[in-house]
Amino acid sequence: MQFLSDNAASVHPAVWDALKAADTPDTPYDGDALSAALDDSFAQVFQRPCAVLWVATGTAANCLALAAMVPPHGGVVCHEEAHIEMDEGGAPGFYLHGAKLMLAQGEGAKLTPQTIAAVLDPIRDDVHQVQPHAISITQASEYGCSYRPEEIAAIAEIAQARGLRLHMDGARFANAAAFLDCTPTAAAGPVDALSFGFIKNGGMSAEAIVFFDPALADVARYRRKRAGHLQSKGRFLAAQLQAMLEDDIWLANARHANAAAAEIGTACAGRLMHPVEANELFVRCTPAERAALRDQGFGFYDWGDDAARFVTAWNTREQDATALAKAVASL
Amino acid sequence: MQFLSDNAASVHPAVWDALKAADTPDTPYDGDALSAALDDSFAQVFQRPCAVLWVATGTAANCLALAAMVPPHGGVVCHEEAHIEMDEGGAPGFYLHGAKLMLAQGEGAKLTPQTIAAVLDPIRDDVHQVQPHAISITQASEYGCSYRPEEIAAIAEIAQARGLRLHMDGARFANAAAFLDCTPTAAAGPVDALSFGFIKNGGMSAEAIVFFDPALADVARYRRKRAGHLQSKGRFLAAQLQAMLEDDIWLANARHANAAAAEIGTACAGRLMHPVEANELFVRCTPAERAALRDQGFGFYDWGDDAARFVTAWNTREQDATALAKAVASL
């Protein structure tokens, strides 16, 4: 019963079907019909025009989006525990040609206008200090917390006031949208670009960068090729995204994962380090308790010395979730 | 009857089977069993130790290999029509942090010790000029010509004499090895790293970087993550490579493509711009002749004003190759 991560979960049957269906020769790169239809498919989801590029990883999605917004001499405000800062092997430094990540704080790994201002205000407007050019937020956050639409709006406001672009790392955007139970448009808010994750949510190898400003997409297209991310059989990436959007499978999968997380969270509410607003749980428990859980067959990561991280996925079995809920309740 | 390119061809059934078989949860990234076994699988092919990394594109393979060999202030000698110079959107400039491609000439897009020396000799050994650090050759070349083992040895000799690393872009290495009818080891020669292509040859989205110097692989591992090329469900890439190596499918596929090319080449020997030593044909023909071929249902690219390029693939149907052979013979 694995709750280690959603990032290595199985591939959804609809994705398999779409992959097989795409196995006819077509124009290489992103010249195929499936890729060409992505803008429209996502425009339907977000009810506004967008330009969409597929890539193979969330790291590439985040970095290509930011590289289109931020010059090499600029900076990006992000949470000090953001994925781009902690877990991408320095990819932003590579893609943004040495631009600087400016680390802000915030509960649940979420930024607020106040914590953003705390980073921005001390920066002197001179050439000796790196100037900010964008803000990047994560929906849901590294701790599985979802920004409410009004929270995004408040951040967008400070972004606009300071002349900054706004990017959303949506590796688990589906889980946030499902949790918030609002439209995708509301869950994304007025961002300039969204890294929309599909791999953790039932895909095999395709994420989407959704640009709401087409000028950014025009730059990112060249950067994607330049980064070796323009796959020649791109139809197999587009097929995954199209399959997941069809009939809102992406939302159904996320709801399933969230429901499992919610069940477990309810069972150990007093131990939660963060509210469960997506498909991740950070649960205070002792090494002995963790050992006991592992003895019962549960797989998960330690989170420091005094906690465990559990992640549910689109294919978490209900009986496994229930079993874990019972197990944590009995600790 | 498509002869446009092999880069968008269908996926081999054995690859599909392997992909499906890999659809069980495993350790993410390259921690899965299939990825872990790659070094051994390729060591069997090359009969010597190697360290292997999967990536999603040939561009990424080439650039990660070269970035492990060449410092940002260095240079790479390559053919003026090499893929890294002409068709990778400036990716070497990105991955190598501004290192310089030093363009050499040579028949059939193949380098020789003489054309390499013609580039190297005029470079003054001072800081005002970029100093070479590596040579990159393409097997088979952009014009479908294959380096003979003794040709590679001669280039390796000049590389060693000048203190340069040697890289091989093997996007069509399989076709070269099949044409040369020698061991893979002989077809690769004493290179430091080989970008071993699988996608054009029946794969879906996986290429291999084969490092014969493990120190280079240690660097490339970090660079791969930093470039956003470490996919979380890496087992699906490893599975493709393993499937293609099994029973030497990679060689069988290449032999099939080569045979089709050879048949067509024999039929229009007098028109060939380059000897057919892999799966590409560059055939002199007038616009009217090309129009006639297209009227007969053949797809291909114009190659300048006076020639056409035909590419066969692992799945080119024999009757299509025969039909094209007849058609070009009748021009």
Added chain:
Amino acid sequence: MQFLSDNAASVHPAVWDALKAADTPDTPYDGDALSAALDDSFAQVFQRPCAVLWVATGTAANCLALAAMVPPHGGVVCHEEAHIEMDEGGAPGFYLHGAKLMLAQGEGAKLTPQTIAAVLDPIRDDVHQVQPHAISITQASEYGCSYRPEEIAAIAEIAQARGLRLHMDGARFANAAAFLDCTPTAAAGPVDALSFGFIKNGGMSAEAIVFFDPALADVARYRRKRAGHLQSKGRFLAAQLQAMLEDDIWLANARHANAAAAEIGTACAGRLMHPVEANELFVRCTPAERAALRDQGFGFYDWGDDAARFVTAWNTREQDATALAKAVASL
């Protein structure tokens, strides 16, 4: 009697005076009065608004100017023998983050609309090929040839038509302006930025980047600091530039150097590889002839096997120029 190069010549007395006069404490970096007055001083020279940054080398001037014009995924058309391509140790690759130099041909190391088009026309407008963003020309060229105003206008026209920026490397702009005997504005033409050289012409350590588009200067200011080129005692660089502009010393110095070159060139007109349109001479002569000249005490560089390069400077003594003129006439 040295004719090796102008780049290590002595410093003009007026520059020394200005340096000493600047030796009072002032605001650091470029906050001092001399630096602040540069825009106005150069605006008087060019009779139009400009934004001026001092830097310590021509390499930095060229690369900072180009970096403000060209994104990392773009390209710069320049002559295949341009300084940025041949002699700057790969600095454009560094400053432009891997952007590509696109090499064009032309007599006397001068570009023409035709040679530029020959580079631009074959570039497919797709992401697989680096797209051009700027053209860089050198006034006077590497071979001491000066662009006529109408030649620059023709190049500016193709730049505008193709949506490209235009940069001028003016390491010897003074010599070109003196030779052309026109206004500095005419000698520069409608470029977006000019690297205006002073060091070869009597300065110690200051060159000017003259931006005619202030938006480029705003970017370059950050890049200059980021490149470690914002000197804390910047008043000593500004002082050099101001001193050279005062009373048009820069033009007088260049006229002196040009006159010496002209005298020598007239004496060996039949041997000249290029017309003498600045302060450089490329003179066909045999190794024996060169040895004879050296025996007479003349210092110069060999230019390949069959020629010599002579460079005059602001401080070339008239008797030395006359002596060399006689010597080459007698060969």
Added chain:
Amino acid sequence: MQFLSDNAASVHPAVWDALKAADTPDTPYDGDALSAALDDSFAQVFQRPCAVLWVATGTAANCLALAAMVPPHGGVVCHEEAHIEMDEGGAPGFYLHGAKLMLAQGEGAKLTPQTIAAVLDPIRDDVHQVQPHAISITQASEYGCSYRPEEIAAIAEIAQARGLRLHMDGARFANAAAFLDCTPTAAAGPVDALSFGFIKNGGMSAEAIVFFDPALADVARYRRKRAGHLQSKGRFLAAQLQAMLEDDIWLANARHANAAAAEIGTACAGRLMHPVEANELFVRCTPAERAALRDQGFGFYDWGDDAARFVTAWNTREQDATALAKAVASL
């Protein structure tokens, strides 16, 4: 009476003399006799072999030194208030091609083995996290505190144990050496490279990068040119360094500045935020007190809301120091 900064102070007479003496033509770049003698001159100072490169700024010195030590995918541990983090406009990101600064804490802007370990220990040894390659310390620190030889030794020990290079930003190395009253060798400790500052201490435009590992210098030489920092009349930079080393002017100047700072510090000991161990003072005082000091003619920077920063220089007049000492004593 200026105590704003030492970075715009006048130039020492001996430097002027040396500059004038260097105004004869010599080999360009660093081929002149003065530049060629630098290794020996500094070897005498440090009593061990070293390879020395001049550059025009401390930012370039720091970044070229670090770029020779750290690959683009690596990291550098430094204090969170280090100059390379706070005041160099992102130059490390540029020169190190996106390598990461890893911010550590420490009293007085000095690192300790403990604070370094606190940064290093949580870094997982995997490709998802940037791995450290070097440590950079500042002597004297941003708060004018000097590392004792045993403190440097302890840091060198952790560097060696972890396989990290050690760099010292010595923008005010002279002041630290003067304060410590030990040999320069002891004040530098076993670092791999030292950015040895001269500009704040009486120079005009020359800093030295002192490499104790010649392999690093070999790389830095290419990088210096590539960064546009190889000045053609380099003899004027070498002359400054040689002049300052002659008769230990660098030490005498630093002693003078330190003495002034000590006098002022003694007069306001109770208000000091940090011990005075070089030529900087950070003095707690209210806005009203600062206004009062300014009314008396003292120039200085506010340091936040509740403090002032005073910097003495090699040419601070004794009466000015005494006046400030009295003024702060009377607050």
